[in-house]
Amino acid sequence: MAHDWQADFEQLVDEHQSMVFSLAWRMTGDRGLAEEIAQDVFLELDRNLGRMESQDHARFWLRRVAMSRSADALRRRKVRGMDLWVEIEEGHGAKAEDRGSPLGARLEQLLATLPEPQRAALVLRYQEDMTPEEIAATLDAPLATIKSHLQRGLKLLRAKAQNHLKEYVRVKEQVREF
Amino acid sequence: MSFEPIDDFERELQQALERRPAPPGLKRKVMNVRSHARTQRIRDHRVMWQRLAASVLLAGVLAGGVTWRNHEERRKGEEVRRQVMTALRITSHALDQMKTQLAAQDRDGGQ
Numbered sequence: 001m002a003h004d005w006q007a008d009f010e011q012l013v014d015e016h017q018s019m020v021f022s023l024a025w026r027m028t029g030d031r032g033l034a035e036e037i038a039q040d041v042f043l044e045l046d047r048n049l050g051r052m053e054s055q056d057h058a059r060f061w062l063r064r065v066a067m068s069r070s071a072d073a074l075r076r077r078k079v080r081g082m083d084l085w086v087e088i089e090e091g092h093g094a095k096a097e098d099r100g101s102p103l104g105a106r107l108e109q110l111l112a113t114l115p116e117p118q119r120a121a122l123v124l125r126y127q128e129d130m131t132p133e134e135i136a137a138t139l140d141a142p143l144a145t146i147k148s149h150l151q152r153g154l155k156l157l158r159a160k161a162q163n164h165l166k167e168y169v170r171v172k173e174q175v176r177e178f
Numbered sequence: 179m180s181f182e183p184i185d186d187f188e189r190e191l192q193q194a195l196e197r198r199p200a201p202p203g204l205k206r207k208v209m210n211v212r213s214h215a216r217t218q219r220i221r222d223h224r225v226m227w228q229r230l231a232a233s234v235l236l237a238g239v240l241a242g243g244v245t246w247r248n249h250e251e252r253r254k255g256e257e258v259r260r261q262v263m264t265a266l267r268i269t270s271h272a273l274d275q276m277k278t279q280l281a282a283q284d285r286d287g288g289q
Contacts, residue, residue: 013208017200025198035201042208043215104194111195126188127195158187 007052013042016059019128020066026123027070029112033077037069063128064138067120074116110160118153121146 020041025034044065045058052058111119124135136146 009212010205010209013205017204017208018197021200021204022197026195031201035204035207038200038204039208039211043211046212046215103190107191107194111191122191123195126192127197129192154188157191161187 005052005054007049007058009042009046009049012045012052012058012062016062017042019059020062022127023063023066023123024070024073026108026111026127027067027116027120028073028077033073034070037066037073041065041069060138063124064140067124067139071116071120106164107157107161110157110164113160114153114156117141117145118149118156121149122153122157125150 017038021034021038024037024041025031028034028037041062045052045062048061052061111122114122120139121135124130124138125132130138132143132146132150135141135150136143139146
């Protein structure tokens with residue numbers, strides 16, 4: 001039963017810090033800011049710990065608040081997609097091992113150039129493996145809007161990838177030949 | 179429910195967007211700030227209760243003072259009333275005596 005579940009703050013931080021941090025980082029493109037947001041989200045969780053009904057509820061709540069805080073931070077900074085792209089490309093203190101493969105890093109850079117609503121939908125879809133229904137509930141948006149953001153975002157990302165990721169095709173071909 | 183990636187591109191995107199490990203110090207920072215915030219909250223609560231207790235004490239002292247003053251005024255009023263009544267009784271007694279003496283004199287004079 002959900003009511004038998006007792007929220008353990010330390011355990012929740014352990015389990016979800018990677019999720020919250022990754023969401024904030026991919027939404028803001030700034031590692032330092034993402035860390036601040038993650039910290040704020042968990043402190044907010046501490047204040048609302050008594051209202052958490054289950055593990056799923058806590059995860060849903062954390063995703064929702066992380067996305068909302070990231071959007072607030074973006075609005076405060078008035079950062080546009082292209083600015084974020086520059087920040088991510090420059091690394092902003094990210095370690096080399098944090099940046100994954102070059103192809104993955106480039107896809108992340110391109111993702112950061114998308115408009116915020118499309119980026120939010122794609123991050124939740126592909127990082128968190130969420131369904132459009134779950135994304136709609138998390139972002140408190142109509143399902144049709146989310147589906148549209150996913151479709152348009154993916155289309156735009158593909159177009160950008162075709163223009164910017166020449167090495168993607170080259171590497172793929174080299175791998176196939178090898 | 180989990181969607182299967184539709185094509186290679188989406189699969190690449192999914193791999194690119196795998197969760198990143200949180201910075202090593204994040205949990206420690208969160209726990210430190212939380213602990214500090216809790217201490218601050220407890221301190222704020224204590225100060226609030228102290229202020230509340232001081233307010234209640236002050237209100238009690240004021241209310242007690244007002245009550246004592248009212249009681250004292252009532253007691254003084256009662257004392258004055260008693261003195262007036264005593265004075266009236268004495269006066270009345272003196273008048274009665276005088277009346278008796280006058281009546282006796284009238285009787286003696288008539289004889």
